[in-house]
Amino acid sequence: MIELHQVHKRFGDNRVLQGVNLNIASGSSMVIIGGSGTGKSVLLKCILGLVRPDSGTITLDGQDVTKADRDAFLSRFGMLFQGGALFDSLRVWENVAFRLVRGPKALPKEAARAVAVEKLRRVGLKPATADLFPAELSGGMQKRVGLARAIAAEPEIIFFDEPTTGLDPIMSGVINALIREIVVEMGATAMTITHDMSSVRAIADTVAMLHGGVIRWTGPVSELDATDDPYVQQFIHGRADGPIESVR
Amino acid sequence: MIETTLGSLGRPVLRAVASVGRVVLFAVAVLGHILRPPFYLRELGASLLQIGWYSLPVVGLTAIFTGGALALQIYAGGSRFNAESVVPSIVAIGMTRELGPVLGGLMVAARVASSIAAEIGTMKVTEQIDALVTLSTNPLKYLAVPRVLAATLAMPVLVATGDAIGIMGGWLVGITRLDFNSAAYLKNTVDFLEGWDIGSGLVKGAVFGFIVALMGCYHGMSSARGAQGVGAATKAAVVSASVLILAANYLLTEVFFSS
Numbered sequence A: 001m002i003e004l005h006q007v008h009k010r011f012g013d014n015r016v017l018q019g020v021n022l023n024i025a026s027g028s029s030m031v032i033i034g035g036s037g038t039g040k041s042v043l044l045k046c047i048l049g050l051v052r053p054d055s056g057t058i059t060l061d062g063q064d065v066t067k068a069d070r071d072a073f074l075s076r077f078g079m080l081f082q083g084g085a086l087f088d089s090l091r092v093w094e095n096v097a098f099r100l101v102r103g104p105k106a107l108p109k110e111a112a113r114a115v116a117v118e119k120l121r122r123v124g125l126k127p128a129t130a131d132l133f134p135a136e137l138s139g140g141m142q143k144r145v146g147l148a149r150a151i152a153a154e155p156e157i158i159f160f161d162e163p164t165t166g167l168d169p170i171m172s173g174v175i176n177a178l179i180r181e182i183v184v185e186m187g188a189t190a191m192t193i194t195h196d197m198s199s200v201r202a203i204a205d206t207v208a209m210l211h212g213g214v215i216r217w218t219g220p221v222s223e224l225d226a227t228d229d230p231y232v233q234q235f236i237h238g239r240a241d242g243p244i245e246s247v248r
Numbered sequence B: 001m002i003e004t005t006l007g008s009l010g011r012p013v014l015r016a017v018a019s020v021g022r023v024v025l026f027a028v029a030v031l032g033h034i035l036r037p038p039f040y041l042r043e044l045g046a047s048l049l050q051i052g053w054y055s056l057p058v059v060g061l062t063a064i065f066t067g068g069a070l071a072l073q074i075y076a077g078g079s080r081f082n083a084e085s086v087v088p089s090i091v092a093i094g095m096t097r098e099l100g101p102v103l104g105g106l107m108v109a110a111r112v113a114s115s116i117a118a119e120i121g122t123m124k125v126t127e128q129i130d131a132l133v134t135l136s137t138n139p140l141k142y143l144a145v146p147r148v149l150a151a152t153l154a155m156p157v158l159v160a161t162g163d164a165i166g167i168m169g170g171w172l173v174g175i176t177r178l179d180f181n182s183a184a185y186l187k188n189t190v191d192f193l194e195g196w197d198i199g200s201g202l203v204k205g206a207v208f209g210f211i212v213a214l215m216g217c218y219h220g221m222s223s224a225r226g227a228q229g230v231g232a233a234t235k236a237a238v239v240s241a242s243v244l245i246l247a248a249n250y251l252l253t254e255v256f257f258s259s
Helices: A040-048 A072-073 A093-098 A109-122 A126-130 A137-153 A169-186 A197-203 A231-235 B004-034 B041-081 B084-125 B128-134 B139-176 B182-192 B195-221 B226-257
Strands: A004-012 A014-023 A030-032 A055-061 A078-082 A157-161 A187-193 A206-211 A212-222
Touching: A004 A040, A004 A093, A014 A040, A014 A055, A014 A206, A014 A212, A030 A040, A030 A093, A040 A055, A040 A078, A040 A157, A040 B084, A040 B128, A078 A137, A078 A169, A093 A109, A093 A137, A109 A126, A109 A137, A137 A157, A137 A169, A137 B041, A157 A169, A169 A231, A187 A197, A187 A231, A206 A231, A212 A231, A231 B182, A231 B226, B004 B128, B004 B139, B041 B084, B084 B128, B084 B139, B084 B182, B084 B226, B139 B182, B139 B195, B195 B226
Parallel strands: A030 A187, A030 A206, A078 A157, A157 A187
Antiparallel strands: A004 A014, A004 A055, A206 A212
């Protein structure tokens, strides 16, 4: 279980996180929703240690993440970045197998390539894609390569940062289905950031809404439409009028 | 009034001191990682190719024209004292001690510091550096150490090549434009050139290589968000590497030759 307690983070005068409390149960899929610039990505980066919170505690299975052995801690995670964050200088299969060929449990090159090709197949990409460079792929293919890299080492916890942003509705549907499939099959804990309500409904077991630096609402996805929280209602229906200022 | 004036004077000084401190800490961190595993030999090889091999043309061209111009200038100056015969030895000493390493260093700074800063800065902007961390890879070790090590190893080789080409440029001008006898020119060059003339230039080259890659990596990793941030990082890398090369050259010359 991942637990966040009173997590604060500010950048200069901008108080992004103002006391976030959140629990993500092992093996569940949580989706974080919220407007642009509300700190969703910062929240993920705080958990991963990419951004240091100003105060508060974040624990993974009861252990403070800031005190855990970094390599052991990170080896439990996979992450799909918003833009893919593929390494331009490496071929697709080398991106996917990046973690597999490094570290104490490094696989031989051929074995790592075979795993990479299998993961690429898993996300719907042909083996011929393996030898291309990221710049030769479309946005949707890059996203899928990023997804293959995130799951290559079969991590226990996977973060997805806006997995369908910039994709057409069909590709979004494919990515959503893939994420759900991977989470169910691998039994992984998933945490997804998205603005896309179809993604929320396809991926989530539970939903949390981040607004004003705090978790405004959290609950099962089945209760999302029924909640009378005006912030959630405005967000999920995409209304301009409501408590959330449309110009931030 | 006084407080405001002191404040406006003090702030840039504090900023400058903080920047120097950050660069020193970065350099110490890079040096600390050089001898500790894991070692990324493939990245080191790729960096040696990029920084060393691909810089050869620009260093060679710079050296041959500098050697030629140097021969013409020394001949013109030497003729005022009937000392035209010093052209070969002064060209050789000038190239090996000063112009080879300094001009080579500046050309490599323009070519390499900019490309390193732009590459790493873009990686930062596109979250590739964050991705490295999540893949249990230390960005400093994976990105900075191979580049700094490669530049430190490659620069002395580039300087030695530039020295030879620069001396050849002087020789070409000497025998074609200044009526020197080829064999006498070469004998004069060899007779007056000492091992330390060459060695000091190679040491300078290694230091300049370290500076170039360090500045490229530091500014790339400190790059602000967006295309403007990467552009600013690239500019800062070239300017700081060039200034530091000139400053380090003076200090090393003091240490090596002031006595």
